[in-house]
Every structure is written in C-alpha cells, then in structure tokens.
Amino acid sequence: MPQIQKILVANRGEIALRIMRTAREMNIRTVAVFSEADRTSPHVRYADEAVCIGPAPSSESYLNTEKILKVCRDLNVDAIHPGYGFLSENAAFAQKVAEAGLIFIGPSAASIEVMGSKIAAKQAASQYNIPMVPGTVSAIQDRMEAKIIASSIGYPILIKASAGGGGKGMRIVASEDEFDEQMDRAVSEALSSFGDGSVFIEKYITSPKHIEIQILGDHHGNIVYLFERECSIQRRHQKVVEEAPSISITPEIRHEMGRCAVDVARSCGYYGAGTVEFIMDEERNFYFLEMNTRLQVEHPVTELITGIDLVKQMILVAEGNPLPFVQEDLTFKGHAIEIRVYAEDATNNFLPDIGTLHTYTKPDGNGVRVDDGFEQGMEIPIYYDPMIAKLITYGEDRETAIQKMIRAIDEYQISGVATTLPFCRFAMQHEAFVNGSFDTNFVSNYFRPDMLSTNSDEETASLAAVISAYILNLNAAGKPVQNEGENTYVPKWRSRRFAGS
Numbered sequence: 001m002p003q004i005q006k007i008l009v010a011n012r013g014e015i016a017l018r019i020m021r022t023a024r025e026m027n028i029r030t031v032a033v034f035s036e037a038d039r040t041s042p043h044v045r046y047a048d049e050a051v052c053i054g055p056a057p058s059s060e061s062y063l064n065t066e067k068i069l070k071v072c073r074d075l076n077v078d079a080i081h082p083g084y085g086f087l088s089e090n091a092a093f094a095q096k097v098a099e100a101g102l103i104f105i106g107p108s109a110a111s112i113e114v115m116g117s118k119i120a121a122k123q124a125a126s127q128y129n130i131p132m133v134p135g136t137v138s139a140i141q142d143r144m145e146a147k148i149i150a151s152s153i154g155y156p157i158l159i160k161a162s163a164g165g166g167g168k169g170m171r172i173v174a175s176e177d178e179f180d181e182q183m184d185r186a187v188s189e190a191l192s193s194f195g196d197g198s199v200f201i202e203k204y205i206t207s208p209k210h211i212e213i214q215i216l217g218d219h220h221g222n223i224v225y226l227f228e229r230e231c232s233i234q235r236r237h238q239k240v241v242e243e244a245p246s247i248s249i250t251p252e253i254r255h256e257m258g259r260c261a262v263d264v265a266r267s268c269g270y271y272g273a274g275t276v277e278f279i280m281d282e283e284r285n286f287y288f289l290e291m292n293t294r295l296q297v298e299h300p301v302t303e304l305i306t307g308i309d310l311v312k313q314m315i316l317v318a319e320g321n322p323l324p325f326v327q328e329d330l331t332f333k334g335h336a337i338e339i340r341v342y343a344e345d346a347t348n349n350f351l352p353d354i355g356t357l358h359t360y361t362k363p364d365g366n367g368v369r370v371d372d373g374f375e376q377g378m379e380i381p382i383y384y385d386p387m388i389a390k391l392i393t394y395g396e397d398r399e400t401a402i403q404k405m406i407r408a409i410d411e412y413q414i415s416g417v418a419t420t421l422p423f424c425r426f427a428m429q430h431e432a433f434v435n436g437s438f439d440t441n442f443v444s445n446y447f448r449p450d451m452l453s454t455n456s457d458e459e460t461a462s463l464a465a466v467i468s469a470y471i472l473n474l475n476a477a478g479k480p481v482q483n484e485g486e487n488t489y490v491p492k493w494r495s496r497r498f499a500g501s
C-alpha cells in the first residue's frame, strides 16, 4: 500500500490550511501553490514548501493544471488534495493526476464525471430505489413535450442546468405563460456559465429543507454514511448556516436517507468523502438532488458530532486502506453549527464587499472552532470567493450550540469590510430558526435589511470615541498598549434584540 509522503494542496485559504494541518498530524509533508495575490497568505507560510504558480486570476493560477503538475514533478509530490471549488470536481484533472502516476485524494475521474452532470447523476441513481423530485429524466430536446410534462407535474416548476452549481443556472417558472421566456433564459445562462446548454425540469418544492448526507467510501467496496447536515438557511440558493444533526428529521428518516445516500454513492463506484444532497418537503418526503464529489465547505459540523477527521479518512482511503469502521460502529453526540463568514453586505442584498481587514480578532474558548485563512491587515481579493472564515460551535445540545454561536459572533471583531456575522446573529435568535420551522426561504420570509441597521447617531458617536481611545493607546511602534480590564467596544447590533428573539 503506498504511504503518502508529500501532499500538494491545489487550493487556497481556509481549506488549504485545514488540509495541511491534518497532513502534518499524519507526518506528511505539504506543498502550497499560490497566486501572486496570495503571496502573504497563511496557507503559504504554513506549508513545508510553497510555489507561486501565476497571476491572481484563477484561470492562470489555481486552475492551471499543467503548472500544478509541474510543481508535483519538481518537488517529488506523491498526492494532490484539491479541497473544494477550483479543480476539485474536474474529472479531466483527476484523470491527468492519475496518468501522471500521482494519487488524487478524492474519487475516480469516472465518478466525478457522472455526478458532475445532474442528469447523469439521476440516471445513475435510478438503478436503485431512490426518491427523485418529479420532473424530466433527460435533457429537454422538445419544448412541446416539456410543456406537457410541466403541466402534468403542476406549476411552479424549476428549470435547472444539468451542469449547474453554486446555486446558479436555476429558473422558477410560475405558470405556462412564462415557460418559453424562462426556458430561453435558462438555456443561454447554462451555455454562458457552464458551456453546456442542457437543462431539465423539476417540480419546484415551495417550502423545502436542504438536508445532505456525508458519505465515506474506500477502494474495497465499503461505503458508510456519517449522518446528515441541515443547510436550509441560504441566500441565492447558497448556504450560510449549516448544522448537524438536523432537528427536522426522525431517526427513521435519517436511516432511510443514509441508505439512499450510500446507494447513490454505490451507483457511481464511489470512494473517498462525498455528499449526497436531498430536498425535503413539508410532509417530510425527501428527494435526491445531487452528489458533490469532494470535501464540502460545511464538513466540520460532521467532524464535531462524530469525532471523525474527514481529511484524515480521505488520505487513508487514498492510500488504499479499508475504512476503519462499519456503519454499526458510527454514532454521533451533541450538536454543531457552522456559519459562513463572508465579506458580504447583508443590508445590500448580500453583495460581496471587498476591502482590507483593518481589525480581525477571532473568537475562542470552549466549543468554538474557527477555520480561516486571513489575518488582520490582509485584503480580501476580488478574484476569489469572498469567504473569510467558517465559525463553528459545538455543544451538548442545539440550544447550547446556538448560545455558544451568539457568544462567539459577539467576540468576533472584523472591521474594514461588511460581513455576514450580523445576519447570522439575527438568524441564531430568530424564532423560526430556534424552533426549527425554517426552510430555504428563511431570508425572504423573515429578513429585511433594516433589521440590521446600526448607524444611529449614538452609535456613530460611540464608535468615534472608541477609535480615538484606541489611537491614544497605541505605543510609539504603533502596537496597542495592553490595559488589563479595559472595556472593549461592543457594536450596537450585537446587543440589540431582533424581531423573533
């Protein structure tokens, strides 16, 4: 069995660091690749070796397959971990890695290929007894036929790009009158964003929950599920809050969803870590949505409730080891919540807010994990996803995890860019979140930007007072003077009670 000696992490930011930390614990050397924009990033310093592979745009750096493979040859790398995003779900890359005699820490190129197409994924999964959202089972060729199917399913329906991802390439069609117009838009969007105009139809579930199952498979045909994550708090069909376990399902549903997830994985001969996503309606019927063939952003909540390091398992599987557990060995304990701290302005339609992190102080303490890739003074580059960090809390039950999250959000100090922290604090205190009645429409149902507005005159004055006190407290070298017991400024939104609290 090959023992991996050196891993190149073909990624950046928090996930690059997260992977390198586990590699170091396993006595495996690490290589960072980085773009010119990331020269001073923590992941570059953390790695045993680091190589600049090109200018800031990802097409010239993090997506540059040839350069990455050259670094592997030059530095005697034996395995590549792709993280998430970038090359992680690129079947051609996985194939090239294998052809270069390297280990791809992930599934086979064939599995990536099948699950990369939502249509092919559904077709593969249909060999098993897996519930699917009512809709078309192949790409739409004939509009008239599609319209007949749409009216037999009943409006509203969703037109989806088969190659879609990241919440893009979806169009809701409320009635038949809109069908042609939305279909034209969906096809042209799918072509321009994904280079593939194939679209299909799904019934639009009006109040759904997004629940997904973490799976792990090895090269010996063993596949297990590591329970679920609920990721229903989303904006633009993209997740902002995730938790494990879900309070919306019963042990029976968990078991049945787990079985379906394992079958989906089996349908494409899966090994490594993967996630099978489901959507669940108000009657708790669940349907297979898609499979993500990589480590997921929200994997830490699963790690916290199961005690299993998913990156370590990915590496062990890639070395050819059988999984060290069977399904019956697996249990979970307590509750974990993750919020994504994006440089985004929730009061401005969650638009990215690029700038410099003038203040950046992380929360800490019992039950708090921060996975990040930034430091105070760094810029949030415009070239990549604007996620600054993932803040994760763990407690013996959901209520404790929520309380810890509110405490941790209050400790998190970020200035220079707007972040999703105030929105996430709002969510944590909202009745619908607390009592579990939320669905993927949480933002449109309950959130209005004025619920976060902070700029009262009183607050502006108090902020000015804090800034001048801070400046007075800088020593000659510009370093803060530490005064024990000094009060720290707490922005007003942190102490405000929001509707629903």
Ligand code: ADP
Residues within 6 Å of the ligand: 133, 158, 164, 165, 166, 167, 168, 202, 203, 204, 205, 206, 208, 210, 234, 237, 238, 277, 279, 289, 290, 440
């Ligand atoms: P992507 O690959 O872009 O992430 P998904 O198919 O995973 O697309 O769906 C992303 C999100 O879009 C889901 O979490 C859910 O909020 C919404 N969604 C997807 N399909 C449906 C559907 N049939 N009905 C209602 N909402 C849906």
